[in-house]
């Protein structure tokens with residue numbers, strides 16, 4: 334491979350472990366600026382070493398608290414942790430309140446931990462495509478583990494499972510969420526099932542419900558372990574960390590890791606291509622041209638697909 | 651193509667923090683919500699933040715703006731320490747827009763301005779004025 338000189342000194346500082354450089358590069362990458370793309374190009378070859386963990390589940394399930402407690406457990410084991418905590422953007426104003434740090438206070442000054450809050454920014458829910466890029470930046474920085482926290486809203490879980498190597502699904506007793514999860518098929522993306530708030534009544538019932546549900550899984554598929562935690566205390570995190578390590582070992586030994594990397598890379602390439610095309614269309618189309626097409630579609634004189642073809646043709650022209 | 655949502659548009663990132671020991675954060679939350687409704691991404695860290703924690707959060711979150719809320723009267727003691735901790739991390743008062751709010755006597759404004767705080771908001775301020783201030787002054 335050709336040895337390339339990093340584009341700027343900020344990449345040098347990043348590679349030397351400068352946390353401010355890390356923070357600034359994340360911003361450029363998150364905002365999908367041309368600089369951000371240059372940085373990512375130079376940094377990306379350093380990624381692929383961290384174990385990437387997804388933490389998902391309903392709002393208030395204790396994902397942030399659990400993420401913080403899990404990071405503390407890794408710190409006790411001498412490992413470093415990068416955290417990407419995603420909260421939804423308001424669909425109306427595109428603003429967001431990102432409050433996950435509140436639950437991670439004990440890590441606030443730990444030099445082996447870096448917490449970055451992100452708004453989902455997706456126009457229609459779902460994850461911003463740049464989340465995978467931000468995770469790659471954290472990974473390249475050299476953290477042993479990168480944890481992504483997202484609010485489960487259906488589609489997000491599936492996307493997070495693409496980026497994460499091990500996905501934790503956080504459930505609570507007595508909320509009926511288990512039934513919800515089953516309906517949505519979300520449980521299928523879980524590598525480790527967590528029953529958090531095990532200090533609340535009904536934890537054991539939820540565990541047996543989840544067990545019954547897993548018994549329906551096709552024979553030969555890997556059964557995710559079900560673990561009780563009290564993240565607030567914290568209690569039960571050693572077992573969670575062990576289960577994650579077990580899952581990683583299984584990924585390595587079964588050949589699933591390689592498959593996962595291939596499918597994730599494919600997804601990222603296609604998503605990036607889609608984003609580039611959309612940008613080109615936006616560059617080549619004026620607001621008036623779009624408005625005109627929209628008027629025709631609304632007036633039923635043109636169908637949406639032909640209108641979209643016209644937009645796509647602008648790229649060729 | 652102005653009508654399409656631009657997910658890549660640069661958002662103003664604001665850290666709202668409460669230094670010191672006062673345990674009441676209604677005002678800070680009101681400001682955080684107003685900024686969210688104004689389209690900012692607001693990182694809210696909760697109560698009882700030390701100057702080190704605030705500066706470290708500002709660094710990790712790479713915010714454009716830091717807003718400090720205080721009711722305890724310890725601003726002249728705590729705010730200079732926040733500015734120091736930011737500087738220690740390579741974040742000068744030119745890199746980040748600083749403002750503060752809460753119970754702060756009129757006569758302390760000058761000292762806070764000298765320290766780098768571009769505005770001091772007192773109880774009764776219209777939150778829209780804070781949003782406007784952030785959009786006008788945030789270096790983005």
Ligand SMILES: Nc1nc2c(ncn2[C@@H]2O[C@H](COP(=O)(O)OP(=O)(O)O)[C@@H](O)[C@H]2O)c(=O)[nH]1
Pocket residue numbers: 390391392393394395396397398399433436529530531532533562563564565566
């Ligand atoms: N009783 C109890 N409360 C918890 C536990 N873990 C988290 N919580 C509380 O649940 C609330 C939501 O937690 P948070 O981590 O913010 O949830 P998130 O929205 O899923 O990130 C907070 O008030 C936490 O203190 C737990 O194990 N037991």
Ligand SMILES: [Mg+2]
Pocket residue numbers: 396397398432433482
């Ligand atoms: Mg959370």
